[in-house]
Amino acid sequence: MYQKYFKRILDLVLATVALFLSFPLFLLVGLCLAAKQNGQVLFRQQRPGYKAKPFFLYKFKTMVDAYDQHGELLPDEKRLTAIGTWVRKTSLDELPQLFNVLRGDLSLVGPRPLLMDYLPLYNQEQARRHEVMPGITGWAQIHGRNAILWEQKFKLDLWYVEHQSFKTDLYILLKTVKQVVKSADIHAPGYATAPRFKGEIPTT
Structure with a gap:
């Protein structure tokens, strides 16, 4: 009952209130x-959402688009701006x-929506993260x-x-x-954000 009906109502109410209260900060940033x-x-x-259906995720931009001689994006730590870091x-x-x-x-709460590139790398258990709506924050976010x-x-x-x-x-x-x-826990040791997921990670 909660997942099917009340959770969406809670999301709408809290997101609306949060947007209203944070609007001056939104403009300042x-x-x-x-x-x-x-x-x-x-x-x-583009990120995978519920049932892995693609959607466009929006964030404040904290990195510049800088490329190497091969046309590949530079590592995160080389693209983060000073204001972006803050x-x-x-x-x-x-x-x-x-x-x-x-x-x-x-949703406000759920597994974080990761990159589309990761979808073929998941094993059967890892792919179950798409059985619920992704979220801004989640159980993994408060545990590291x-x-x-x-x-x-x-x-x-x-x-x-x-x-x-x-x-x-x-x-x-x-x-x-x-x-x-x-x-707390905004980056992995040795990384500006986190390393890329490369698949083949055991789940037991």
Whole structure:
């Protein structure tokens, strides 16, 4: 009952309130990014949603588009701007995803939507993360976020798939606020964000 009806109502109410309260901050971050990044404010990328159906995810842009001599994007740490580093550290880059929640692409809570490139790399258990709506935050995010291994992330995502409830979602939201205030686990050791998932990771 909760997953089918009440969760969506909760998403709409909380996302609307959050957008209203954060609107001045939304404008401030947008203006700062525009001034420091030559007008580049928003980042849009296709991600897999519920049942792996593609949608466009929106975030504040924290990196410039810089390429090497082969036309490949440079590593994250070489593309992060100074203002982008601060926006990412404070998790303000996630604010535009509230519009994704209103559109029905995301829930406030659920497994994070990863890259489309990862879809063929998942084993059967890892792919179960798409059995529920993806979210802005989730069980894996409050248990290490980018600071844990991919194997751990997928186990935590699967736990959420099997234990989704109002009580769990409320707990995740409250813990997320605490993590954001502390700027905890925003990157993996040795990385500006996190290493790419390369598949073939055991789940037991």
